[in-house]
Amino acid sequence: MSDIFITENFLLQSNAAVELYHEHAKNCAIIDYHCHLPPLEIAVDHRFANLTQIWLAGDHYKWRAMRADGINERYITGAASDWEKFQKWAEVVPHTLRNPLYHWTHLELKRPFGISDRLLNPETAAGIWEECNAKLARPEFSCRGIMKQMNVVLVCTTDDPADSLEHHRAIVADTSFGIKVLPAFRPDKGMAVENPSAFNAWVDKLAAASDVDIVDFKSYMDALRERHDYFHACGGRLSDHGVETIFAEDCTESEARAIFAKVRGGAQLDGAEILKFKSAMLYEFGIMDHARNWTQQYHIGALRGANSRLLKALGPDTGFDSIGDWPIAQPMAKFFNRLDSENKLARTIIYNNNPRDNAVYAAMIGNFQDGSFAGKMQFGSSWWHLDQLDGMTRQIEDLSNMGLLSRFVGMLTDSRSFLSYTRHEYFRRMLCNILGGEIERGLLPRDMKLIGGTVRDICYNNAAKYFGFEQ
Numbered sequence: 001m002s003d004i005f006i007t008e009n010f011l012l013q014s015n016a017a018v019e020l021y022h023e024h025a026k027n028c029a030i031i032d033y034h035c036h037l038p039p040l041e042i043a044v045d046h047r048f049a050n051l052t053q054i055w056l057a058g059d060h061y062k063w064r065a066m067r068a069d070g071i072n073e074r075y076i077t078g079a080a081s082d083w084e085k086f087q088k089w090a091e092v093v094p095h096t097l098r099n100p101l102y103h104w105t106h107l108e109l110k111r112p113f114g115i116s117d118r119l120l121n122p123e124t125a126a127g128i129w130e131e132c133n134a135k136l137a138r139p140e141f142s143c144r145g146i147m148k149q150m151n152v153v154l155v156c157t158t159d160d161p162a163d164s165l166e167h168h169r170a171i172v173a174d175t176s177f178g179i180k181v182l183p184a185f186r187p188d189k190g191m192a193v194e195n196p197s198a199f200n201a202w203v204d205k206l207a208a209a210s211d212v213d214i215v216d217f218k219s220y221m222d223a224l225r226e227r228h229d230y231f232h233a234c235g236g237r238l239s240d241h242g243v244e245t246i247f248a249e250d251c252t253e254s255e256a257r258a259i260f261a262k263v264r265g266g267a268q269l270d271g272a273e274i275l276k277f278k279s280a281m282l283y284e285f286g287i288m289d290h291a292r293n294w295t296q297q298y299h300i301g302a303l304r305g306a307n308s309r310l311l312k313a314l315g316p317d318t319g320f321d322s323i324g325d326w327p328i329a330q331p332m333a334k335f336f337n338r339l340d341s342e343n344k345l346a347r348t349i350i351y352n353n354n355p356r357d358n359a360v361y362a363a364m365i366g367n368f369q370d371g372s373f374a375g376k377m378q379f380g381s382s383w384w385h386l387d388q389l390d391g392m393t394r395q396i397e398d399l400s401n402m403g404l405l406s407r408f409v410g411m412l413t414d415s416r417s418f419l420s421y422t423r424h425e426y427f428r429r430m431l432c433n434i435l436g437g438e439i440e441r442g443l444l445p446r447d448m449k450l451i452g453g454t455v456r457d458i459c460y461n462n463a464a465k466y467f468g469f470e471q
Contacts, residue, residue: 003116006106011389011429016446017436024452025428028459030421032155033467034184034240034297034412039157039167041418042181043174045144051132052082055108056089058416060319065101066092067319077314083129090125100388107422112141112149143418147179150421154180154469156238161187161227162205165234172235180469184297185231185239190224191247191281193263194274200264217253217260221284228288237467239289240297241282245326248335251276279335286339290346295467299383299414300328301353323353323385329360336368347376347466349409351383355394362398375407375466381427383414392430406454409463428459 012018040046048054056062063076066088074080075088096102109115113132118124135141140149147155159165163183171181189202207214210230212223249272251259259277263269269277289296303324305311311320332350339345345368352361365377379399382391399405411427413420435451438444444451464470 003110005119006103006110006116011426011433012436013433014436014440016439017433019448020432020436020452020455021429023448024455025432025459026425027151028428028456029151029153030424031460031463031467031469032152032413032421032424033238033409033463034158034414035155035420036158036414036416037155037418038416039159039165039171039181039183041143042147043167043170045142045177047142048136049133050082050086050136051129052086052089054136055417055419056085058317060317060321061101062089062092063319065096065099069095073314077318086129087122087125090120090128091122093120103389103426104422107426108419111422111425112146112419144177144179146418147421152179152421154182156182156184156236158186158240159183159231159236161185161190161224161231162202162209164209165231168234180235182235182237183231185228185236185294186241187224187239187281187285188242191278193259193269193277196263196266196268200266203264217257220260224284225288228292232292232294236294237292238295238297239285240299241285242299242302243278243282244302244324245300245328246298246332246335247275247279247282248331248338249275249279251280256280282335283338286335286346287344290339290344293346293468295347295349297349297351297380299351299353301326301357302384321384323355325354325356328357329364332364333367336364340368340370345370347373347378349378349380351380352395353384353386355386355391358394358398359402362402366403373466375404375409375462378407378409378466379403380409381411387414387423389426389430392427393434396431396434406457407462408458409466410458410460424459428455431455431458 009018012021066076069092071088071092075085093102093105096105105120106116109120109128113135115128115131118128120128139145165183168181168183171177189199190206193199203214203220206223206227210223210226212219212226214220214223255276259269259273262273286296301324302321304321305316306322307320310318336345336348350361350365352358361379365379368377370376379395382388382395385391386395396405399408411424413423415423432455435444435455439446439451
């Protein structure tokens with residue numbers, strides 16, 4: 001069987017790139033420090049019945065492409081059979097040329113399924129369906145089996161503060177499984193006061209999880225700190241925040257108390273009150289992370305739920321989110337400066353979703369590097385709509401021009417799929433191609449010890465050290 005598209009040297013356009021990838025990047029283990037994998041599926045070592053369930057279910061990237069290609073919703077999120085949904089996806093794939101889905105689709109067929117002698121299209125769909133389904137029935141294609149195949153050593157999931165973390169505890173208790181699965185603190189619902197009923201329902205859940213009677217803003221913060229401590233006891237060392245922009249409005253403690261009391265009473269807040277409360281909470285979360293020596297992450301700039309009709313019909317995270325364009329430089333500087341002035345700025349990663357802002361992010365982190373830790377402030381890997389070859393290349397270029405690429409903590413999947421680990425491979429090939437090309441053009445020295453070491457650092461070593469995962 002010969003590779004017809006995803007060859008061994010896919011994306012590697014020079015001899016130096018080939019050497020860097022195969023000798024330095026390819027075999028690095030994976031630390032996937034931000035993902036959305038369901039801990040339950042890892043805890044029970046779930047097996048997927050067929051390719052649609054592991055590959056198409058929940059993948060709003062593919063769903064958007066299918067809608068753009070005129071596929072009826074019945075075959076996307078509707079009542080069609082799994083085979084019918086896969087068959088429709090196979091019809092769409094040839095039309096995704098130059099969309100990153102074309103690369104990702106064939107990378108994921110090659111690894112872990114070993115299919116690289118044909119492209120997915122209507123003619124090959126039945127054979128690929130049968131071959132992949134047969135493999136999914138084998139132990140090495142369970143959730144844990146796939147993680148082992150892909151050389152994963154640690155993942156950080158994304159978890160609500162009110163989550164019991166029972167599945168994380170079950171994974172830790174299972175000594176037969178050597179891959180670490182750690183929780184990450186995602187308190188977005190704890191500042192979402194624009195919807196009082198949803199916020200209050202969540203606060204009630206928080207009260208039950210923390211065993212704290214939440215009667216005012218002080219007890220609310222006590223409950224959140226209790227859950228932060230609980231996450232730490234369960235191995236959590238990262239927080240994550242999905243925000244439109246960095247909220248940095250001035251808000252006194254008395255104002256925060258009054259706003260909390262108002263929303264707990266069921267009243268609708270005005271715009272200024274909402275921004276003040278979000279700003280107060282983002283600051284408080286930053287204080288918690290610094291106190292525990294955590295890393296804080298900010299995924300910034302997604303415009304969510306743009307299509308209200310389909311959002312109402314299908315719910316969130318179904319493919320109706322896009323790039324937002326909120327102002328970012330001034331509020332980000334103000335927020336980080338406040339924490340830094342109080343000597344409470346934790347290690348920080350900022351992720352950009354708008355290509356116009358890449359240089360802004362790359363320059364911003366330099367303002368708050370303080371010599372306390374190499375690469376303390378990180379311009380994170382391209383996120384969501386920029387998570388593709390062009391977006392990743394631009395992020396590497398801007399980070400290189402304005403910061404230290406050598407200290408970069410590298411790639412993450414940010415995915416709900418156990419087949420997404422090939423995104424690390426995609427990133428590594430891209431990185432080696434950039435550096436290898438510059439070696440060939442004389443822009444970098446032909447020093448494979450130096451540059452190969454930098455590649456290994458970006459692919460694994462930097463993340464292991466940065467997050468304290470070296471053991």
